[in-house]
Amino acid sequence: MTREAYDTSRRLRENIEQVVFGKSEVVQMLVVALLAGEHILLEDVPGVGKTLAAKALAHSIDGKFNRLQFTPDLLPSDITGSMVYRSDRREFEFHPGPIFANVVLADEINRAPPRTQSALLEAMSEGSVSIDGVTHPLPQPFIVVATQNPFEFEGTYALPESQLDRFLLRTSIGYAPRRWEREVLVTHRSGEPVNQLPAVASLQAIRDAQERVREVVFEDSLINYLLDIIEATRTHSEFEYGVSTRGALSFYRGCQARALSESRDFVTPDDIKSLAVATLAHRVVHDSLFQGPTRHLVEKQIASILEQVEVPL
Template identity: 80%
Template sequence: MTRDAFETSRRLRENIEQVLFGKPDVVEMLVVAMLAGEHILLEDVPGVGKTLAAKALAQSIDAKFSRLQFTPDLLPSDITGSMIYRSDRREFEFSPGPIFANVVLADEINRAPPRTQSALLEAMSEGSVSVDGVTHPLPKPFVVVATQNPYEFEGTYALPESQLDRFLLRTSLGYPDRERERQVLLTHRSGEPVDRLDSVATTESVLAAQAAVREVAFEPSLVDYLLDIVDATRGHKGFEFGVSTRGGLSFYRGCQARAISQSRNFVTPDDIKALAVATLSHRVVHDSVFQGPTRQLVEKQIAEILDTVPVPT
């Protein structure tokens, strides 16, 4: 099973890299989120490939994909679905919404009001939605790839800490270097390359890989190392609140998933270091009251914690 998981991870990574040029770190984050069975937030300026990244992940798997364009007038039922009256049968029937997919792109997630965001929150945390008191399970695997522009605030609603905590990873793409950007221009001559991607994995192989992730060995000394990092966020003078226990568990699972993505069945300190900033920076609450800190500042403080916590030998 572990060998099959390695192969699934390799195929996903190589397939996504065909259209997401020069972003191996972002590709790895997408694959890690899928292997861990958790969600990822892509936060960057418009036009750098956030939507492309989500579509590439979805196209790489023979699974159902849906896109939710978040707008101020989006209602919870537009996400979850609703009860529809069938006159021929004289009864109400549940009509599933677009959240019933394996890979869901939540585009510009911070443009929807809190009530709508909470509908997505239940789906992300519970793997199900409730409509009229009835719970409907979502298909598996289920991963939300959300995007937002952190530099545009008009008409947006900041994501609450409880929802940010549901994302395993938060990362950004950034601008490509000149050669990669030239490659983008040339490959778009005959249409969108992502639309021509073939699927290289099935839902069954992804679920098997997710099961293999939970079997990855985590040396006790490395568990303590991870907990030392989490604990350091709670005592950091710059943070009002540190990482929660749920955040620590997501960090743990993410490290196991990265090990599989690196074709290993055991976690190393490099896995912990590689994921620390992307996993923890959105899970702390800064002590700045009147003006929120920049993301760069928080990430720098998490990196400083990594430098101070001794690595086990």
């Protein structure tokens, strides 16, 4: 079963890389978030392939995919669904919203106000949606791939801290190197290649792989190493507050998922170090939060923590 989980991870990565060129690290993070059963936020300037990467992941899975385009007038019920009165039955009936899918692309999530963004909170945390006191489970597996433009761009809202904490990873796509940008131009001559991307993993295969992730060995010395990093974010002189226990658990699970994506059944220090910035930087609040954008500063400080914390032998 473990070998099948390795194969599922490999097929997903290879399939996505057929259309997401020169971004193997981003592709791996997409797969890691899926295997960990958590969510990922892609933050970058418009037009660098955020939506493409999300669609490539969705097309690689034999499940249901919905895209939500976030706008200032989007309502919470537009995401979760609502109760609709059926006159023929004289009763209300629940109509599921687009959140009821295996892969949900929340495109430009910071274009909507916080009230609408918060409609995703229960779905991302519990895998369910509550409407009028009734809880409706979401399909499994379930992953939200959100994209956002930097909040200094006009017409955007900063995501609340509670929302950010629901994302396992936050990463950027970046501009493609010239070689791969040329490949994009060539392959898009006759259409959108991602629309022809085949599904290479069944929903059951993804669920099985997620179960295998929880069996990946995490040695005590590495658990202590991970906790040392978490503690360093809480005592850092320039952080208002550090990473929560929920963030530590997400970090733990992400490291297990990365190990499996590398065809290993045990975590190494490299798994921890490679995910630390993408997992932790959006979970701390810098003292200069209200003085302007601090994302890159915080990421540098998390990287500095990694250099200071001793790696177990």
